[in-house]
Amino acid sequence: MADGAVGLLGGGVIGGGWAARYLLNGIDVRIYDPAPDAARRLDDVLAGARRAFGRLTLAPLPPEGTLSFVDTVPAAVAGALIVHESAPERVELKQELLARASAASGPETLLFSSTSGLLPSQLQAGIDHPERFAVAHPFNPVYLLPLVELSGGELTGGQTLERASEWFAGIGMHPLRVRVEIDGFLADRLLEALWREALWLVHDGVATVAEVDDALRYGAGVRMALMGPYLTYRIAGGEQGMRHFMAQFGPALKWPWTKLTDVPELTDEFIDRLAAESDEQVQGRSTVELERMRDDCLVALLQALRTQDQGAGATLARWERGLMGLAGAQSLAATERIVPAEWIDYNGHVTESRYLQLAADATDALLARLGLGPEYIESTGSYYTVETHICHIGALHAGDHVTVATQVLGGDEKRLHVFHEVKARGADGPAATAEHLLLHVDAASGRVGPAQGEVRERALELIAEHADLARPARAGRRIEPVSGSVDRARDAG
Amino acid sequence: MADGAVGLLGGGVIGGGWAARYLLNGIDVRIYDPAPDAARRLDDVLAGARRAFGRLTLAPLPPEGTLSFVDTVPAAVAGALIVHESAPERVELKQELLARASAASGPETLLFSSTSGLLPSQLQAGIDHPERFAVAHPFNPVYLLPLVELSGGELTGGQTLERASEWFAGIGMHPLRVRVEIDGFLADRLLEALWREALWLVHDGVATVAEVDDALRYGAGVRMALMGPYLTYRIAGGEQGMRHFMAQFGPALKWPWTKLTDVPELTDEFIDRLAAESDEQVQGRSTVELERMRDDCLVALLQALRTQDQGAGATLARWERGLMGLAGAQSLAATERIVPAEWIDYNGHVTESRYLQLAADATDALLARLGLGPEYIESTGSYYTVETHICHIGALHAGDHVTVATQVLGGDEKRLHVFHEVKARGADGPAATAEHLLLHVDAASGRVGPAQGEVRERALELIAEHADLARPARAGRRIEPVSGSVDRARDAG
Numbered sequence: 001m002a003d004g005a006v007g008l009l010g011g012g013v014i015g016g017g018w019a020a021r022y023l024l025n026g027i028d029v030r031i032y033d034p035a036p037d038a039a040r041r042l043d044d045v046l047a048g049a050r051r052a053f054g055r056l057t058l059a060p061l062p063p064e065g066t067l068s069f070v071d072t073v074p075a076a077v078a079g080a081l082i083v084h085e086s087a088p089e090r091v092e093l094k095q096e097l098l099a100r101a102s103a104a105s106g107p108e109t110l111l112f113s114s115t116s117g118l119l120p121s122q123l124q125a126g127i128d129h130p131e132r133f134a135v136a137h138p139f140n141p142v143y144l145l146p147l148v149e150l151s152g153g154e155l156t157g158g159q160t161l162e163r164a165s166e167w168f169a170g171i172g173m174h175p176l177r178v179r180v181e182i183d184g185f186l187a188d189r190l191l192e193a194l195w196r197e198a199l200w201l202v203h204d205g206v207a208t209v210a211e212v213d214d215a216l217r218y219g220a221g222v223r224m225a226l227m228g229p230y231l232t233y234r235i236a237g238g239e240q241g242m243r244h245f246m247a248q249f250g251p252a253l254k255w256p257w258t259k260l261t262d263v264p265e266l267t268d269e270f271i272d273r274l275a276a277e278s279d280e281q282v283q284g285r286s287t288v289e290l291e292r293m294r295d296d297c298l299v300a301l302l303q304a305l306r307t308q309d310q311g312a313g314a315t316l317a318r319w320e321r322g323l324m325g326l327a328g329a330q331s332l333a334a335t336e337r338i339v340p341a342e343w344i345d346y347n348g349h350v351t352e353s354r355y356l357q358l359a360a361d362a363t364d365a366l367l368a369r370l371g372l373g374p375e376y377i378e379s380t381g382s383y384y385t386v387e388t389h390i391c392h393i394g395a396l397h398a399g400d401h402v403t404v405a406t407q408v409l410g411g412d413e414k415r416l417h418v419f420h421e422v423k424a425r426g427a428d429g430p431a432a433t434a435e436h437l438l439l440h441v442d443a444a445s446g447r448v449g450p451a452q453g454e455v456r457e458r459a460l461e462l463i464a465e466h467a468d469l470a471r472p473a474r475a476g477r478r479i480e481p482v483s484g485s486v487d488r489a490r491d492a493g
Numbered sequence: 494m495a496d497g498a499v500g501l502l503g504g505g506v507i508g509g510g511w512a513a514r515y516l517l518n519g520i521d522v523r524i525y526d527p528a529p530d531a532a533r534r535l536d537d538v539l540a541g542a543r544r545a546f547g548r549l550t551l552a553p554l555p556p557e558g559t560l561s562f563v564d565t566v567p568a569a570v571a572g573a574l575i576v577h578e579s580a581p582e583r584v585e586l587k588q589e590l591l592a593r594a595s596a597a598s599g600p601e602t603l604l605f606s607s608t609s610g611l612l613p614s615q616l617q618a619g620i621d622h623p624e625r626f627a628v629a630h631p632f633n634p635v636y637l638l639p640l641v642e643l644s645g646g647e648l649t650g651g652q653t654l655e656r657a658s659e660w661f662a663g664i665g666m667h668p669l670r671v672r673v674e675i676d677g678f679l680a681d682r683l684l685e686a687l688w689r690e691a692l693w694l695v696h697d698g699v700a701t702v703a704e705v706d707d708a709l710r711y712g713a714g715v716r717m718a719l720m721g722p723y724l725t726y727r728i729a730g731g732e733q734g735m736r737h738f739m740a741q742f743g744p745a746l747k748w749p750w751t752k753l754t755d756v757p758e759l760t761d762e763f764i765d766r767l768a769a770e771s772d773e774q775v776q777g778r779s780t781v782e783l784e785r786m787r788d789d790c791l792v793a794l795l796q797a798l799r800t801q802d803q804g805a806g807a808t809l810a811r812w813e814r815g816l817m818g819l820a821g822a823q824s825l826a827a828t829e830r831i832v833p834a835e836w837i838d839y840n841g842h843v844t845e846s847r848y849l850q851l852a853a854d855a856t857d858a859l860l861a862r863l864g865l866g867p868e869y870i871e872s873t874g875s876y877y878t879v880e881t882h883i884c885h886i887g888a889l890h891a892g893d894h895v896t897v898a899t900q901v902l903g904g905d906e907k908r909l910h911v912f913h914e915v916k917a918r919g920a921d922g923p924a925a926t927a928e929h930l931l932l933h934v935d936a937a938s939g940r941v942g943p944a945q946g947e948v949r950e951r952a953l954e955l956i957a958e959h960a961d962l963a964r965p966a967r968a969g970r971r972i973e974p975v976s977g978s979v980d981r982a983r984d985a986g
Contacts, residue, residue, distance in 0.1 A: 139712035
């Protein structure tokens with residue numbers, strides 16, 4: 001019987017990445033990997049993924065799924081609705097694993113291969129249920145990059161691809177249906193063309209490994225986080241778009257720039273040179289350090305794209321809305337957020353404006369609970385903070401799990417007086433408190449005026465509900481003058 | 494005589510991009526472009542660039558340079574130390590322009606071509622001062638992407654390339670010296686390989702224009718903002734790095750994935766299809782809209798990479814440090830910042846925590862003036878804000894030029910009581926005030942203790958200097974209870 005777990009065959013870079021994405025989405029994982037160090041390697045991938053997810057989103061994550069290692073293919077597959085094969089790129093090995101998995105699968109199980117270029121028709125040829133098989137090709141690191149190429153073979157059922165698209169969208173990915181079965185699918189064909197030319201440039205002594213990378217990452221590579229060549233060149237074509245671009249630059253394609261003919265011979269000497277230049281490029285940084293740098297940058301880039309709701313950032317935003325929906329039933333005070341690394345200042349603590357951000361977001365959540373949405377703001381009015389008082393008691397650090405508890409100290413139909421306590425999980429007391437006076441401003445007149453309709457009713461209800469709560473000790477404070485300081489300063493001066 | 498202006502020959506997408514980068518770096522530009530609509534097109538590029546720069550950095554920008562149109566090549570070149578030719582990619586046209594420019598140039602003038610692939614030796618063959626000529630190939634949009642490929646021809650002097658590297662670094666770019674003269678340099682060889690495969694995929698009906706773009710921007714394209722193929726594949730190789738990757742995936746290069754042989758024939762039918770699919774991809778968005786989307790995303794991506802000090806973000810950070818150094822001589826109160834678009838909340842105003850950020854940054858600037866640097870913080874101590882009071886009076890909007898004026902209300906050797914007024918240029922009064930109490934905390938004990946040495950002296954001096962200033966009306970406020978609100982709320986409930 002299906003138990004909601006995902007079965008994974010192979011736990012290397014790609015299989016481990018799948019495990020991390022599923023576990024951090026709250027989905028249990030059963031994994032089959034006969035390699036002796038499989039558990040250790042997976043631990044490393046998971047540590048990296050947890051670190052990245054801790055920074056990726058402030059939406060509340062579900063409790064992490066459970067990971068179990070199993071000794072056989074059927075044990076990984078039995079009861080799973082989703083199975084991924086991520087073995088090395090050897091056709092026979094994959095075919096054999098897939099055949100055993102398909103034989104052990106339930107009537108609803110979808111079976112995917114992570115191959116980066118083998119044809120699905122070839123892989124599904126000898127298995128029991130080829131109609132429920134497809135290629136689902138992800139990109140490294142699987143827990144951060146949203147793309148998954150879906151390619152069905154001759155025997156793949158249409159419903160399989162439909163269900164697969166839905167499933168991957170649900171775990172924050174962007175499923176891209178490859179409409180024609182083709183070696184290398186789409187992305188790897190493009191990347192292979194680039195890679196071959198990158199090899200020639202180094203082989204011919206035109207550039208070093210580092211120079212080739214720099215030629216992309218300081219220029220067109222930044223654009224590529226956002227758009228592919230077609231949109232890029234359309235924009236370059238100006239108002240007349242693609243047609244103009246092709247007229248202007250099409251002929252240049254006939255110039256024999258790139259090496260079209262072949263791959264450089266991978267002699268020992270050439271490989272040695274690549275390895276040496278690669279060592280020079282990383283200047284002693286270990287793979288773990290490089291992976292952290294990569295993940296931190298990818299998180300920052302995804303967050304940047306999310307602010308613009310474009311590409312992979314739009315995928316992230318959709319996934320977060322799903323998480324927020326899941327968390328909707330919890331009380332506001334229980335919503336936990338993780339302090340991201342970029343909130344830290346030169347003192348090693350969270351920078352002061354972020355304490356106010358935590359409080360202000362809690363105010364926004366309170367207002368949302370009163371029914372303040374885009375429609376009300378557009379048609380009727382909104383609440384504005386006119387005064388704020390913050391007390392700093394302790395410090396928050398990167399990775400802290402933070403909750404904000406909110407109390408309404410008073411108010412009427414025009415005013416709300418609220419008080420927040422910002423607290424890290426496990427801390428004795430609050431790290432900070434924030435007190436706010438909010439006024440309701442009428443949309444039409446732009447002047448202070450009473451809240452209307454349900455917002456008004458809910459606000460007055462909440463004020464009444466909280467009226468009997470004890471008044472926090474730090475409410476109503478002001479900053480006292482530093483007595484006598486001016487005189488003493490004058491003496492010292 | 495050299496007058497510090499830059500001379501530009503051609504003001505299209507690339508020439509206009511150069512103009513924008515220079516003007517916004519405070520450098521005057523003289524431009525020669527005989528096209529009848531040159532001025533209008535340049536206005537459009539400049540409007541886009543100003544908008545992007547307004548969001549790119551909070552460092553104080555120098556006053557914008559002056560743009561003048563001239564009627565002849567010599568008028569653009571005379572007096573300029575730097576000249577860029579950015580004419581269409583026709584060899585004879587470029588050669589003729591460069592010859593006229595070189596003849597009119599001064600003894601120190603560097604002459605660059607923006608060609609994306611023509612050989613510098615060919616372009617410099619007939620000019621008067623070939624030793625001061627090189628290719629400087631930028632990437633669109635020139636005002637945002639830092640990469641500029643530098644390629645010298647047979648007659649180019651080594652000093653020319655040295656001076657060019659220094660010059661481009663000074664305007665926030667990343668100069669990449671191309672060590673071998675080669676058609677297409679580095680970036681365009683790589684991009685052409687990708688582009689040719691992108692054309693085949695659409696030509697063969699494997700994917701649409703939009704699907705090709707999606708195959709990059711949701712996956713490997715995000716990585717490429719950060720690293721090229723060599724570092725990517727090294728990391729994929731795990732602890733054994735590049736050598737392991739080549740052993741594992743080298744053989745796959747022999748599979749005939751990409752189209753190696755030729756370019757698809759650019760028939761009318763194929764061009765029609767590309768244009769139609771491109772139209773579908775952009776869903777009615779105009780080029781201006783697409784350019785804005787692109788620039789907003791690039792700004793956000795550059796800012797994201799800056800938080801990690803990687804790639805193009807490291808270039809941005811270096812440029813900003815230069816700007817801050819230029820601004821060092823100004824008083825703190827005069828430092829002006831531009832409100833970026835991502836500070837805006839659902840009400841259309843700057844979100845409340847950013848007012849505190851403006852104030853807190855002004856506090857940091859004050860502390861820096863007292864001599865609080867990394868060394869003092871490490872060895873002696875630091876100031877921490879313990880209490881904050883904010884009054885909101887008006888609202889700030891995206892693009893506002895904001896100054897923060899700071900007054901020290903009092904203090905002693907352990908305490909600083911400061912008051913900030915946050916004001917938009919042209920506004921009658923402050924948008925917000927922020928009052929803070931800071932305590933000096935000893936690094937060793939972690940407890941409140943007196944400031945030491947010069948920091949103590951400067952703090953006491955500043956307290957004394959400000960002692961006679963009038964006390965701001967909003968200092969010392971507290972949030973008053975909303976009187977009678979609870980009773981009224983109960984009645985309503």
